[in-house]
Amino acid sequence: MSIVSDPTVRLRPDDDPSSPATVDSAFTIASEPSSRRLVVDAQNISLTFETADGRVEALSNVSLQIAEGEFVSFIGPSGCGKTTMLRVIADLQQPSSGTLLVNGMSAENARLARSYGYVFQAPALFPWRTIEKNLKLPLEIMGFSEADQQQRVERYLSLVNLTGFERKFPWQLSGGMQQRVSIARALSFDPAMLLMDEPFGALDEIVRDHLNEQLLQLWNSTEKTVLFVTHSIPEAVFLSTKIVVMSPRPGRIIDIIDCNFPRDRSLEIRETPEFLKIAQRVRTGLRAGHSYDE
Amino acid sequence: MTSSSLALPLRAPATLARHPLVERYAPLATTVLALIVIWYVAAVAMNWRLVSDGFEREEVPYTITDVLSGTMDAERPLLPAPHQIVSTFFDSVFGYPPLAPRSLVYHSLVTLSATLLGFVLGAAFGIVLALMIVHSRVLERSLLPWIICSQMVPILALAPIFIVVLGALGLHGLLPKAIISAYLCFFPIAIGMVKGFTSPDPLQLELMQTWSATPRQVLWKLRWPAAVPYLFASLKVAITISLIGAIVAELPTGAEAGIGARLLAGSYYGQTVQLWAALVAAAVLSSGLITIVALVERGVARRMGAH
Numbered sequence: 155m156s157i158v159s160d161p162t163v164r165l166r167p168d169d170d171p172s173s174p175a176t177v178d179s180a181f182t183i184a185s186e187p188s189s190r191r192l193v194v195d196a197q198n199i200s201l202t203f204e205t206a207d208g209r210v211e212a213l214s215n216v217s218l219q220i221a222e223g224e225f226v227s228f229i230g231p232s233g234c235g236k237t238t239m240l241r242v243i244a245d246l247q248q249p250s251s252g253t254l255l256v257n258g259m260s261a262e263n264a265r266l267a268r269s270y271g272y273v274f275q276a277p278a279l280f281p282w283r284t285i286e287k288n289l290k291l292p293l294e295i296m297g298f299s300e301a302d303q304q305q306r307v308e309r310y311l312s313l314v315n316l317t318g319f320e321r322k323f324p325w326q327l328s329g330g331m332q333q334r335v336s337i338a339r340a341l342s343f344d345p346a347m348l349l350m351d352e353p354f355g356a357l358d359e360i361v362r363d364h365l366n367e368q369l370l371q372l373w374n375s376t377e378k379t380v381l382f383v384t385h386s387i388p389e390a391v392f393l394s395t396k397i398v399v400m401s402p403r404p405g406r407i408i409d410i411i412d413c414n415f416p417r418d419r420s421l422e423i424r425e426t427p428e429f430l431k432i433a434q435r436v437r438t439g440l441r442a443g444h445s446y447d448e
Numbered sequence: 449m450t451s452s453s454l455a456l457p458l459r460a461p462a463t464l465a466r467h468p469l470v471e472r473y474a475p476l477a478t479t480v481l482a483l484i485v486i487w488y489v490a491a492v493a494m495n496w497r498l499v500s501d502g503f504e505r506e507e508v509p510y511t512i513t514d515v516l517s518g519t520m521d522a523e524r525p526l527l528p529a530p531h532q533i534v535s536t537f538f539d540s541v542f543g544y545p546p547l548a549p550r551s552l553v554y555h556s557l558v559t560l561s562a563t564l565l566g567f568v569l570g571a572a573f574g575i576v577l578a579l580m581i582v583h584s585r586v587l588e589r590s591l592l593p594w595i596i597c598s599q600m601v602p603i604l605a606l607a608p609i610f611i612v613v614l615g616a617l618g619l620h621g622l623l624p625k626a627i628i629s630a631y632l633c634f635f636p637i638a639i640g641m642v643k644g645f646t647s648p649d650p651l652q653l654e655l656m657q658t659w660s661a662t663p664r665q666v667l668w669k670l671r672w673p674a675a676v677p678y679l680f681a682s683l684k685v686a687i688t689i690s691l692i693g694a695i696v697a698e699l700p701t702g703a704e705a706g707i708g709a710r711l712l713a714g715s716y717y718g719q720t721v722q723l724w725a726a727l728v729a730a731a732v733l734s735s736g737l738i739t740i741v742a743l744v745e746r747g748v749a750r751r752m753g754a755h
Contacts, residue, residue: 244658246654246657246658265657265658265660266660268659268660270658271658272654272655274651278649278651278652278655280652280673281752281753282673282676282752282753283673283753284753291669292659294669295656295659295660295661295665295669296659323753324753325753325755326755
């Protein structure tokens with residue numbers, strides 16, 4: 155793979171500085187990705203499967219650039235390739251064509267360099283390990299020292315408010331707590347990126363709101379780049395600095411919306427006109443992609 | 449007044465029936481009791497002709513009671529009565545020093561050593577086979593049919609061949625028996641462990657991939673612990689099978705010691721009581737072995753967070 159674009163190039167030419175959320179001063183900091191390093195640089199990524207029913211274009215000519223420190227949501231109906239895109243970036247699946255740079259290297263090298271932590275929809279904890287041991291698992295694999303492992307377990311458990319649960323087994327925790335453990339586990343080795351595939355999809359609304367706030371604080375304090383797949387419009391608008399709206403058959407990007415609320419926003423902003431306006435634009439995008447067909 | 453005094457004795461047996469000990473052991477005790485009764489009836493029926501023929505041969509007058517009591521303590525009955533088996537069992541277990549050739553303890557130890565060696569060999573072989581099958585499609589296709597074929601040939605037909613071949617190679621005594629026992633018991637372990645090693649969730653495997661874990665780390669940190677429940681399930685099957693294998697291996701070898709040798713001698717000389725006592729010894733041995741595996745399993749499961 156060769157790098158096609160200059161990493162210093164502006165993210166999107168149509169970045170609109172007069173968008174409704176620009177009033178806050180925090181906006182100007184978050185909206186200057188051009189000065190930041192690109193962590194994802196995808197050019198014309200396509201991915202086709204051969205299935206019994208014929209060819210399926212999971213991704214068609216997807217180009218996307220994500221700068222360091224952004225919170226990017228992928229939204230779209232099922233089958234639009236949002237999860238596939240995340241998996242391609244994670245090198246869990248390989249594109250059929252196109253060039254992809256993750257953290258300045260190929261996706262495979264980025265994976266081998268442990269550039270990202272991945273959070274699945276299910277917590278996927280190891281049931282025979284205590285919470286502490288679950289957190290230590292990636293650290294053991296990556297060869298962190300015993301003392302460092304212990305220190306990190308303490309730090310990241312407190313980061314997700316689970317101090318005191320070290321010796322519990324996963325089945326003793328609720329679904330939301332388990333998912334927080336899996337987030338702590340993804341962060342424990344301090345990767346540059348956090349890839350999250352509908353991490354709160356299986357949780358109820360109240361837990362979800364709560365975790366959204368916590369995730370936002372986490373992102374604010376760690377300054378990680380987060381790539382977040384969801385099918386909830388409010389979740390996407392609330393969390394993101396950038397919303398990638400996707401559409402199925404073939405999987406493609408139909409809109410990229412900048413969304414720059416202050417970094418320390420609270421759930422109340424969901425009632426503001428700016429919020430509703432962006433949510434409306436996402437919905438329009440989804441509708442334009444015929445997402446509401448069927 | 450009268451109704452409450454009447455109610456009391458009625459309530460008492462109800463609470464007794466609900467006593468935890470009674471609730472737990474009453475069904476088992478009832479079946480055992482029923483089996484013993486059936487056994488006694490069968491012993492009378494099966495030994496009747498034998499005993500009455502004996503009286504007639506000796507031309508002594510006899511009554512039905514004589515025959516009845518004769519069926520209970522015949523020297524070589526077709527079906528020994530339970531108390532005969534029990535007393536012979538206790539005699540041959542406790543009536544001799546443990547290492548005397550007539551002691552069942554001695555024979556059990558001989559069989560047990562072959563069983564344990566065979567079990568260890570079989571378990572190791574089964575696990576290695578499962579590892580190879582899990583890690584290579586080619587090996588799965590080439591090995592699995594042979595593994596299944598190996599269990600379709602009756603061990604009674606194979607055992608003498610094994611003994612002869614291994615004897616020609618200079619192996620005698622314990623090892624050939626252990627190998628026959630291993631031959632039988634590797635199978636459930638191989639099948640169970642293939643299932644166990646492939647049991648991890650796809651998400652867990654992908655997580656390992658995102659952490660760039662080496663195949664060895666995936667094996668030790670994911671596949672092995674995930675396979676542990678399967679391991680114990682197959683070990684329980686395997687340990688009884690390996691005992692059977694060791695006993696069967698003692699039959700064609702004309703072994704002088706071991707439970708198999710006792711069974712063979714018992715059937716040669718019509719010593720049915722001794723035969724049954726040896727069977728009881730085998731049953732005791734095998735339930736003891738299963739219990740040990742189950743206890744280890746419980747300990748391991750507790751450490752692995754089972755609830």
